Amino acid sequence: MNPDLSEPRTFLRQLFAEALAAADPGKVVPAHLPSKPKGRTVVVGAGKAAAAMGKAVEDAWPGPLEGLVVTRYGHAVPCRHIEVVEASHPVPDAAGREAARRILDLAQGLGADDLLLCLISGGGSALLSLPAEGLTLEDKQAVNKALLRCGADISEMNCLRKHLSAIKGGRLAAAAHPAKVVSLIISDVPGDDPATIASGPTVADPTSFSDARIVLEKYGITPPTAVAKHMASGQDETPKPGDPRLADSEVRMIAAPQASLEAAAAFARKMGVTPVILGDSIEGEAREVAKVMAGIAMQVRKHGQPAAAPSVLLSGGETTVTLRGSGRGGRNAEFLLALAVATQSTPGIYGFAGDTDGIDGTEDNAGAVFGPDSLSRADAMGLSAKALLANNDGYGFFETLGDLIVTGPTLTNVNDFRAVLILPE
CATH class of the missing domain: 3.40.50.10180 (Glycerate kinase, MOFRL-like N-terminal domain)
Structure with missing residues (x-):
């Protein structure tokens, strides 16, 4: 493995930092x-x-x-x-x-x-x-x-x-x-x-x-x-x-979102990771968008398409959440929990989703991060990812795992930033 990717979650956080820097008002x-x-x-x-x-x-x-x-x-x-x-x-x-x-x-x-x-x-x-x-x-x-x-x-x-x-x-x-x-x-x-x-x-x-x-x-x-x-x-x-x-x-x-995605892509290239920008204006129900992203990630993992691993799928835009339950969680936490469920702990797949303003919906986090061990860690804590997703409680899931991303107000806003990292076997 590329030594720069020895900490995949840290790499994903760095991508987010690059996206924010590209939209810094100063x-x-x-x-x-x-x-x-x-x-x-x-x-x-x-x-x-x-x-x-x-x-x-x-x-x-x-x-x-x-x-x-x-x-x-x-x-x-x-x-x-x-x-x-x-x-x-x-x-x-x-x-x-x-x-x-x-x-x-x-x-x-x-x-x-x-x-x-x-x-x-x-x-x-x-x-x-x-x-x-x-x-x-x-x-x-x-x-x-x-x-x-x-x-x-x-x-x-x-x-x-x-x-x-x-x-x-x-x-x-x-x-x-x-x-x-x-x-x-x-x-x-x-x-x-x-x-x-x-x-x-x-x-x-x-x-x-x-x-x-x-x-x-x-x-x-x-x-x-x-x-x-x-x-x-x-x-x-x-x-x-x-x-x-x-x-x-x-x-x-x-x-604008595209400039932030391009800044993250440039950083990924420096780290030896192939970026694939899927779009800067992706909309739809968060959990449905997650299913599509999971399908693309699995295609990368199995067939090296549209890019061979190590690669990262980057996207922006604003998903929506139709409330069905009473849990906590903005659209990014919902997207990421749905993505974790859809990828089913597949080795080498990591995800990040965050709002570039630092506030995911009305919560105190910007977003969250997950890895192939997230579901097993949740199981060990007595958490059901599917049940929490049904209750719109992505915040509760990632809070319990300690995987919330908390930045505080970033003082900019170019919408949501999503990154799905796929590493080789």
Whole structure:
């Protein structure tokens, strides 16, 4: 065995570290900053990386600036000129609502010589929560909770969120007109669509009230009365492509899942491991995606396809979990437990799955790691992997084994990172 692979779990953790480094705001923000305007520079932002991005702007900006960003509780970074507010994610709270109102007010006060620099990252949709006229925060909270329970994907969630908001779906950029608007975006969504990231507050919205109503119907969600009335009226539609108020709004994608996968792949090559990037936008039920990944890993193990061992299967994107049980565990823990069950302790197969923001769902871990001995170790402790999977308790499984990955907030977010390492016999 390659001596660098004598500790497979350590190797997988190193791959994750490389993926995170490629999306570090301190590294990626400076190269994408716009020119200094004639007038004021106002910085606003929302997302799990917003505060870290704000600090990176302050460290590199050549002149005066001011502003406000909102980030998740525990994700704040001290800034000198930009105010940092912490709020709740994934279910919005009053702190996020007030921050969103103040951000909209800042945008509305700008003129043609001014610059609105928007720092957008994953999590921004829940954090930038300003209900549309006639709706309350409680209305939005109820809809958000229902969306999280039903297994809706991120595009469906954001379509509905845009149409319940006074700031999302291009409304923030429209409010800043005629100022120049530049958005620096760290992508956490499959396909890197800026209209989907944080529900696209500075990007024209191609979806409609009709699309939002379809999401409610698809998942059988009965919304609060005020939301149902708002959806039925279809008034105050989001800005659409071609809206003149968005003509001077520019988007710069500064970090994305693919770049992080490529950074991990480059590290793997240095270690003598062949990387196979399966995709940066893989979606679907976590346990079903795990079955597919297990099948590919077994093909590598038995037939050396699509690459001979030692090789590592890399993928990104965002899976979903439809809750059936009462256990703990985000989508990465669920994916990894399903993968362990599907590979059936096959020698030489190891797995890692983690959320690059450091928080797997609502838990305190980023993800977890497993090896071919995980199921036997669990059996010795009286744990049934299949029973825990049925109860959506991936967290409990890996916590008991001591195989949770706990990083704390990473201050970035390029979605999930998955690696399946296959070693030769």
